[in-house]
Amino acid sequence: MTLLSMADIDKSFLGVPVLHGVGLDLDAGELHAVVGENGAGKSTLVKTLAGVHPPDRGTIAVDGEPVVFSHPAQALAAGIAIIHQEFTLLPDRTVAENVFLGREPGRRGLVDRRAMETATARLLAELEETSFGPRTPVRRLSVAQQQVVEVVKALSTDARILIMDEPTAALADHEVGRLYALIHRLIGRGMGILYISHRLREVFDLSRRITVVKDGRRVATLTTADTDENEIVRLMVGRELSAHYPPRGTPAERGPLRLSVDGGSTAKLSGIALRLHAGEVVGVAGLQGSGRTSLARALFGVTPFTGGEMTVDGRALRPLRPRQAIRAGLALVSEDRKAEGLALRQSVRDNALLVGRAVFSAPFRRRRSDLPALLESVDLRTHGQDQQVRYLSGGNQQKVVIAKWLGVGPGILLVDEPTRGVDVGAKAAIHDLIRGLARDGMAVLLISSELPEVIGMSDRVLVMSEGRIAGELPAGPTEEEIMRLATAGRAPSEAVA
CATH class of the missing domain: 3.40.50.300 (P-loop containing nucleotide triphosphate hydrolases)
Structure with a gap:
């Protein structure tokens, strides 16, 4: 089932074109990788999807229904969440407080901490995360654990489309396997993931399809099983991997x-x-x-x-x-x-x-x-x-x-x-x-x-x-x-x- 379709997306800043007719789609239960050099347009593309930069032209559809986002809150309400390379957690607050920041359950101006912690515990259990709990202060968590908290935040909003921007950039080598396991659980739940990474090895490990963006244009979308790193590099930069x-x-x-x-x-x-x-x-x-x-x-x-x-x-x-x-x-x-x-x-x-x-x-x-x-x-x-x-x-x-x-x-x-x-x-x-x-x-x-x-x-x-x-x-x-x-x-x- 197609969760997301983006077609003919154009975007310019101060008259300078950044995206030219870019499009891609994402299925439920799929990790779709987006790769390209710095400045190729990857970040701008996902920001148009997340409501940060409304496109100048083109269409975005979620579950087949056209949508128009002028603010990230609208994208979040439509089930689209983004985990940035730099996390947005508050270190002096607990996991539950971070998960529900700005959306705290309660009534008459009082926060229902028990409801907040119960909901966070349920989501942690769904992800089979047992190394910390809802009341753990975020500053005590490793980078990999903080990444789990960001995913729990997304799940708490009922997100079905998750954008992950360079998710392994801050991880130690031994933590990458933990991220892989988490991603497989999310895909198993039917979530669709747009995955931006410079690390081609993990792109090939995780993705079903790969979209290559160069100079603000979609060069190709390839089935991962039918391509290799050398072809992806050639499409990204115009030369073979061996020439690097x-x-x-x-x-x-x-x-x-x-x-x-x-x-x-x-x-x-x-x-x-x-x-x-x-x-x-x-x-x-x-x-x-x-x-x-x-x-x-x-x-x-x-x-x-x-x-x-x-x-x-x-x-x-x-x-x-x-x-x-x-x-x-x-x-x-x-x-x-x-x-x-x-x-x-x-x-x-x-x-x-x-x-x-x-x-x-x-x-x-x-x-x-x-x-x-x-x-x-x-x-x-x-x-x-x-x-x-x-x-x-x-x-x-x-x-x-x-x-x-x-x-x-x-x-x-x-x-x-x-x-x-x-x-x-x-x-x-x-x-x-x-x-x-x-x-x-x-x-x-x-x-x-x-x-x-x-x-x-x-x-x-x-x-x-x-x-x-x-x-x-x-x-x-x-x-x-x-x-x-x-x-x-x-x-x-x-x-x-």
């Missing part, structure tokens, strides 16, 4: 030793031994909790090595804090750019100058006139240096982080999850940037949970398991070779998890 990784370096391009560690150890690492040369990209792979991020943080002095030897450009160094590492020529692009890499409410300019001003304050004299060249070197797309970085796309935010470090001229770049939460086109740009830095003589240690990225980008691959480097593989290993080392020494149940 630049050519690897050659042995002749490898320069002198920049970084070495022998017997490095911390509370989470032991016996670390690695070599990193100028001009090469060395990948680090491993399962969640294997020590990948701990390695980067130890090298950078966030959680310093407590044992072993480390040298940078031939000089002994075991940084006890990041400032020492920065002054020695190391830079760290951390895995969580919003929490650790950016000042979101500050401008592009202030973020790009952040490290230089903080660490090299007196001798650092990079003027405004120097910034355009720096920002151009990372191919930053922005409305100007005064734009706050919170308004940039994920890919452009990541480029600002990289520019922040390039501004102080590091020789060694440690980059953790370089393309997490960015679209396919931005991934390619970041990959090209990283490889270009290596060609210019920088030494790059690339940590990623995406095995295709590690394989496609690396001149060598280090595989971590239980805080140790379990082995090294030459360029172009298979995923099976990496996983064999990553699961070495683990019990079968741990390897599966």
Whole structure:
């Protein structure tokens, strides 16, 4: 049964067309994925459905009946709910209070808390959620649990169409399986889900159909079982998946030793031994909790090595804090750019100058006139240096982080999850940037949970398991070779998890 039909949707802002005749439909019990590069029009499309931006032209029908929304409350009343990438929960209120915020049951001005908590408990039970209850304060919940609360909010409004915008962006790897199970329960109830994601693997895991949007137009709607990632990428950006990784370096391009560690150890690492040369990209792979991020943080002095030897450009160094590492020529692009890499409410300019001003304050004299060249070197797309970085796309935010470090001229770049939460086109740009830095003589240690990225980008691959480097593989290993080392020494149940 068709729950939703959108046809010939046009939308412009200030005379600039954003959507051109876009359409799709959604069946009951279906997850329909919408994919495209940043700026392709995905968000605008779903906002027209959610009543945020009424379309200029076109039709929307729910259960075959035409509808016109001029406010999100109208869409919600018609059974359409949206879960944004950034949650809208109040941390100091309970789960039940958040679920019924603004719709509290009661009479004569008094809230019926028992009714509110009973209804919330019933919905949690329907979703088989037992790890928290209606009276639990939201601030005690994990990100994955908060996502469940957002779904319960939608169900409490009798929503039958759910829009999920980048639902795994804030989840740890081990929490994604929990989201999958939740989605399967919702589909089993007959709910229709429009699912926006840059992560093609989960799109293929979950969806029945995929709609590709490019430059504000619907390029194609394909049955998931009849297509593959390579075709989807080609439709999104106009080139094959294999073209997203630049050519690897050659042995002749490898320069002198920049970084070495022998017997490095911390509370989470032991016996670390690695070599990193100028001009090469060395990948680090491993399962969640294997020590990948701990390695980067130890090298950078966030959680310093407590044992072993480390040298940078031939000089002994075991940084006890990041400032020492920065002054020695190391830079760290951390895995969580919003929490650790950016000042979101500050401008592009202030973020790009952040490290230089903080660490090299007196001798650092990079003027405004120097910034355009720096920002151009990372191919930053922005409305100007005064734009706050919170308004940039994920890919452009990541480029600002990289520019922040390039501004102080590091020789060694440690980059953790370089393309997490960015679209396919931005991934390619970041990959090209990283490889270009290596060609210019920088030494790059690339940590990623995406095995295709590690394989496609690396001149060598280090595989971590239980805080140790379990082995090294030459360029172009298979995923099976990496996983064999990553699961070495683990019990079968741990390897599966």
